[in-house]
Amino acid sequence: MSHPxxxxxxxxxxxxxxxxxxxxxxxxxxxMSGLALSPAKLKIYSWHKWAGVTIFTLVLFRLVWRxxxxxxxPPVGMPAxxxxxxxxxxxxxxxxxxxxxxxGWLMSSAKGxxxxxxxxxxxxxxxxxNKELGDALTLVHKWLNFxxxxxxxxxxxxxxxxxxxxxxxxxxxxxxxxxxx
Amino acid sequence: xxxxxxxxxxxxxxxxxxxxxxxxxxxxxxxxADKSAVSFVYKQMNVPIEGSFKRFHGLIxxxxxxxxxxxxxxxxxxxxxxxxxxxxxxEVAGKLWFNTKAFPVARFVATxxxxxxxNRFEVAGxxxxxxxxxxxxxxxxxxxxxxxxxxxGSLVLKRADYGIGEGMWADFGTVxxxxxxxxxxxAAAAATGKK
Numbered sequence: 001m002s003h004p005x006x007x008x009x010x011x012x013x014x015x016x017x018x019x020x021x022x023x024x025x026x027x028x029x030x031x032m033s034g035l036a037l038s039p040a041k042l043k044i045y046s047w048h049k050w051a052g053v054t055i056f057t058l059v060l061f062r063l064v065w066r067x068x069x070x071x072x073x074p075p076v077g078m079p080a081x082x083x084x085x086x087x088x089x090x091x092x093x094x095x096x097x098x099x100x101x102x103x104g105w106l107m108s109s110a111k112g113x114x115x116x117x118x119x120x121x122x123x124x125x126x127x128x129x130n131k132e133l134g135d136a137l138t139l140v141h142k143w144l145n146f147x148x149x150x151x152x153x154x155x156x157x158x159x160x161x162x163x164x165x166x167x168x169x170x171x172x173x174x175x176x177x178x179x180x181x
Numbered sequence: 182x183x184x185x186x187x188x189x190x191x192x193x194x195x196x197x198x199x200x201x202x203x204x205x206x207x208x209x210x211x212x213x214a215d216k217s218a219v220s221f222v223y224k225q226m227n228v229p230i231e232g233s234f235k236r237f238h239g240l241i242x243x244x245x246x247x248x249x250x251x252x253x254x255x256x257x258x259x260x261x262x263x264x265x266x267x268x269x270x271x272e273v274a275g276k277l278w279f280n281t282k283a284f285p286v287a288r289f290v291a292t293x294x295x296x297x298x299x300n301r302f303e304v305a306g307x308x309x310x311x312x313x314x315x316x317x318x319x320x321x322x323x324x325x326x327x328x329x330x331x332x333x334g335s336l337v338l339k340r341a342d343y344g345i346g347e348g349m350w351a352d353f354g355t356v357x358x359x360x361x362x363x364x365x366x367x368a369a370a371a372a373t374g375k376k
Contacts, residue, residue: 037271038349039350039352039354042225042355046228112230112231112265113225113228114229119226
């Protein structure tokens with residue numbers, strides 16, 4: 001099975017949708033955790049959870065799409081170790097995109113706050129209320145997020161390196177706006 | 182076995198029968214707080230959250246045969262609240278919520294207990310929280326359990342009636358107005374010998 005020349009439109013759309021949603025939800029998460037209790041805080045927490053559920057769903061769809069649609073091949077001449085590193089980084093990114101919202105959901109469950117999607121659709125509580133477990137999962141959620149944020153920085157850095165130093169099409173094939181005619 | 186012991190045996194049997202009959206009309210009046218529970222459910226952003234009160238005491242006197250003479254008074258120590266999280270517990274003690282320092286106790290005094298049949302009773306009474314008193318109504322069931330009786334039921338309070346959640350919390354968009362209170366009160370029967 002050969003590699004296609006470019007990503008599908010769906011893959012590109014999902015990539016950017018999830019990217020924007022992740023960065024925004026991460027930022028909201030950083031901001032809200034320091035707030036004093038208020039109606040606004042409760043609203044922001046709810047929106048953060050709803051965004052998390054949305055991202056989780058999009059990521060599952062992305063995973064299915066990724067498995068059923070081959071991405072384009074790495075640029076010719078890219079060293080083997082870089083290819084392996086890129087593969088590993090992408091695997092980790094997918095794993096964390098699943099683990100981060102999942103850990104938030106579990107943490108909310110353990111803290112005794114059910115997640116009700118948009119205030120309408122109650123998601124099952126995966127864990128019973130348990131304060132110690134809730135506190136532990138808060139740390140897990142936090143550190144999975146920082147790990148994902150670190151990987152995203154590496155991911156973006158690598159894409160920019162490909163574009164500006166290697167002058168290949170790695171960034172352009174995912175960012176049609178800068179594609180050369 | 183002579184006639185006398187037969188007579189004594191018969192008398193003892195009659196006494197036992199009388200005692201078991203009178204046990205039916207026994208009054209349940211020793212509230213057992215350690216076996217009882219007062220809990221509640223409120224909705225925050227449409228998410229149901231459970232809480233409870235750990236300390237309460239009161240007076241109950243209830244004879245299932247004479248519900249009209251029944252009395253019930255419950256005092257709830259508001260500082261003993263578990264509102265679902267440490268953050269919420271700190272918040273609800275404050276002035277905008279219970280103002281626990283100024284109003285440490287929520288009190289319910291039953292004014293009438295009316296049988297509805299099938300061990301169900303309508304309990305009407307006065308609820309006082311945060312210096313405000315309102316009529317509340319609840320349907321409770323009564324189940325004898327060994328030498329005790331168990332009252333279980335619920336009622337729905339409107340938190341705005343009592344100023345629970347004022348200022349920025351007054352809007353029902355984040356915390357709903359309806360608070361469901363659930364109770365399970367266990368009362369032991371009084372010692373029959375004193376009657």
